[in-house]
Amino acid sequence: MNHDAPLLEVRNLVKHFHVGGGLFGGRAGVVRAVDDVSFSIRRGETLGLVGESGCGKTTTGRCILQLERPTRGQIVFEGRDLTTLGEDELRPVRRKMQVIFQDPYSSLNPRMTVGQIIAEPLAVHGIVPDPAQRAARVRELLGRVGLLPQHARRYPHQLSGGQRQRVGIARALAVEPALIICDEPVSALDVSIQAQIINLLEDLQAQFGLTYLFVAHDLSVVRHISDRVAVMYLGKIVEITDRKSLYDAPLHPYTKALLSAVPIPDPALEAQRERVVLGGEVPSALNPPSGCVFHPRCPIAVDRCRGEVPELREIRPGHRAACILA
């Protein structure tokens, strides 16, 4: 296999949802949840995908997993375009791509024990057909995520939030995936537990050479875990580059505003800090603004921004931003 080729390449991904116009009326319309998004992830890398609710970051993840079929564009994983594959052909690919959800409570079956939850994918994919070996593998996986063998007999409701997220991680690991999509994996957890889970994700990445797409809204957490970061706004990537460039020298006014909005846990620093508080709210993806979708809230917008859709262009080497003023 060519090791320079990215593990995953998303090319011009578009996902539209049709809403309204049904039995209960309402104006029919098209939500442009993801609007021409392209990026790639190399093997062993973590790409952070940040943005506020409704920006399309979760839909992007679901399209990669083929849980949503894209409206247009290609999802090239290990050299194959998944959008051209049927369900039967997709099944072996799904083994290679796993997902960890925000709320482990609602993504674990409450009637199954932890052992059954982790064993299920091993049986479904025929990875460990023998039940005794499967139990041994479950114990090993529990150990990998920092749980004890006796946790296998517990039910999800008997665990704490952090322990449940560990179960979700063990289930994802069970099938030995290459890519894990982490969709807000720590945002529902308590502060002291978040750091435990992030350290665990980093350890597992080092041990198994995992590749992560880390979807989150917490910019401090994303900076900690990501090698590269993409910022989304209203279905589009507005900036993408390596971690250091994004946090040290952001180019897009939306990225700058996001960074400025994060409160810093130091009262002395906060007292001196000037904040860019964005006015207004994220517009509806049903009826996005003309030109640059960010222009109605942008502190530096000029007339041209209203009419011209900015292209995501390379402004510094390896640093792309979609702003005509950048």
Place this chain on the structure above:
Amino acid sequence: MGVLLEVENLTTEFVTRGGVVRAADGVSWDVGEGETVALVGESGCGKSVSALSIMRLVAPPAGRIVGGRVLFKGRDLLALSDEAMRQIRGREIAMIFQEPMTSLNPVLSIGRQLTEGLEIHLGITPREARQRAGELLAMVGIPDSERRLGQYPHQFSGGMRQRMMIAMALACNPSLILADEPTTALDVTIQAQILELMKDLSRRLAVAMLIITHNLGVVARYADRVNVMYAGRIVERGTARELYANPRHPYTLGLLRSVPRLDEPRRARLDPIEGQPPDLTRLGAGCAFAPRCAFQVARCAVERPRLVPIGGGGHVSACWEAANLDRAVARSGAAT
């Protein structure tokens, strides 16, 4: 600055399947006139229960306040009649919740929800109330208030709903607002808008605020004083500046160290607090934090530390090792 609210030894219990839980276990704290005080801690630490207890909104039979006093302007709220308490709630003390959608009535218009309290508490005419409602919406930054009054909560965005909650809280000119995770459900940029709005209004109208949150960044920017809670008790208190610069409880220190910070160089690894929060039905005689604590000594397992002064300025910590903590911190800081 006079004391507005003084909570003394407040104890609230809940009966659960696992046994009786002391969600708030003899907590004492106060809020001065016009001051912003924070209650910080993680889920289940008793911070929300403390606020609900002040408003006497702990639901029986499962939950009940079993001890303590809540002195508001010198009167003990726990000793008031239900009718007298209704005069306090919403009028003298208002509340803002995390999820505005579940605390607004979906079938009443925005205007009606605002005017109801005004008519009941201030005894003004519907027409006057309507005018005041329009002013309130304008004050919290909702434009086009006339049209907005006729709309319903589902027609408002999350940020607009929280502005509406703030308008409702301010409606009767309260002297204290209890804000329970007021921005946790909101996006980062909207969170900044709402917090700036609350800060600005509380200063301008001289309203005292109790902010309940788990977000240390929010506390740093908006609180004058901070109470840190763990397992139903206050473990440390101080001015925000003192507490962040000189934390003297291992839990506070652990919280501050476990979060990645944008203003600092990226660390290779985060420093979590190991272990899990305790089961409140099975608390032992010692310090509840001891099993997770990096600084614990033999005494911690058997004897519960009380809040004692550290230096001056009202800084208190409930830790046997509080006096040695700064030296221990300096050592571990040098080691890393």
